[in-house]
Amino acid sequence: MIPPSRFRRAGILFVAASFSFSLAGCAAASDTPASVPGTAEASSAISSPQASDGRQISIVHALGTTKLDAPAKTVVALDGPWADAVLMLHGTLVGYTETYTHGTALGGYLGDLPERFGADATIVGTPREPDFDAIAALKPDLIVGSGETSGEHYQRLSEIAPTVLSEGAPTTWKSRYLVLGKALGSEGEASAMLARYEEEARRIGGEINAGASDPTISVLRFQNGPTRIYAAGSFPGTVLTDAGLARPKSQRGNQDFIKVTAEQVADVDADRIFITTSPLGGERSMESFRATESWPEIERRTVAADDAAWVTSESLPGAYSILEELARTFHVDGPTVPDGFAGYAGEAQDLR
Known part of the structure; x- marks a missing residue:
């Protein structure tokens, strides 16, 4: 049995911090949208959320520059990672979209955040087909x-x-x-949250490496379609990198994922293999791997992980959940989470 969740709470220090990551590919500042959707990286020159003289907040993003007259309070999020971010930063989530993989549910790894900051949130279509009338009826400050x-x-x-x-x-x-x-007027809080997460990732990874002699980690997802190993360029890959945990040699590139078949099952081998199962055909996909001669030996090192947190969240709550599952697996103290985030307390599942 894996020990129960061991989250420890701590208040957030609302101070500025420096980070090891960068905001790449800043779009050109413009009051009009760029001509090609999704070709520039979302980024922003971080400054005071609103100057004392009442100047607008300007945010450079993938499709241009958006200006706000005041920090936003109510937000509609058109994809899951953004919804998670709104909740984590204690904005008021008034609308969010249904997803192909997980339907209308917000991730269980979010703890009590939906109840506290999105209790009245409604569905406003899908990311590709938003319900414009429903969004307009909510009168959000920001989309x-x-x-x-x-x-x-x-x-x-x-x-x-x-x-x-x-x-x-x-x-x-x-x-x-x-x-x-920046849009919510809480830059200091956002910076402090990221700094706290990175500090916890380094601590947990360091304790794991010290106690388990620098183990290698694989992340495998069974889904409707080719089975994937999530490599260094993926969301779980970035969390493992933040924790300083090693990957098998084939997974150290910058690619997002590597497709594998049952015949290539040996490629997933590592000291610990975290397995997620998509609700759309994941169990069926796993059957072919279970039928191979190599699987019984590999399965001894597998750990069932939350698919939503590890793969689709791409968010700070999801990253904390990954750290917690890593900590439980290697028997080290779980992460200290920000005040107001109950954290994920899911239990391990039996893959066999």
Whole structure:
């Protein structure tokens, strides 16, 4: 049995901090949208959320520059990672979209955040087909989402409320918090949250490496389609990198994922293999791997992980959940989480 969750709470230190990551590919500043959706990385020059003389907040993002007359309070999020970010930064989430993989549910790894900051949130369509009337009825101060999925609707969304659309690349998920923190008037809180997370990742990874002699980690996802190993360029890959945990040699490149078949099952081998199962055909996909001669030996090192947290969240709550599952697996203290975030307390599942 894996020990129960061991989250420890701590208040956030609302101070500025420096980070090891960068905001890449800043879009050119413009009051009009870029011509090609989703071609520039979401980023922002972080400054005071609103000057004392009442100047606008300007946010450079994937499709142009969006200006706010005052920090936003109510937000519609057109994809899951943005919804997570709104909740984590204690904005009021008034609308969010249904997803193909997980339907209308917000991630269980979010703890009590949906109840506290999104209790009245309603569904406003899907990322690719937002319900414009439903969004307008909510009268949000801000609309956020991904240029990749919602970019073609940018002009129409901007007519409803100021809209910020990011590139959505998993390797730059942290920039979402700085951009949103600027829009919400809580840059210091966003910076401190990221600094605290990175500090906890280093601590947990260091304790794991010391106690388990620098173990290698694989992340394998069974889904409807080719099975994937998530490599260094993926969201779980960035969390493992932040923790300083090693990957098998084949997974150290910058790619997001590597497709594997049952015949290539040996490629997933590592000291610990975290396995997620998509609710869409994941169990069926796993059957072919279970039928191979190599699987019984590999299965001894597998750990069932939360698919939503590890793969689709691309968010700070999801990253904390990954750290917690790593800590439980290697029997070290779990992460200290920010005040107001109950954290994920899921239990391990039996894969066999």
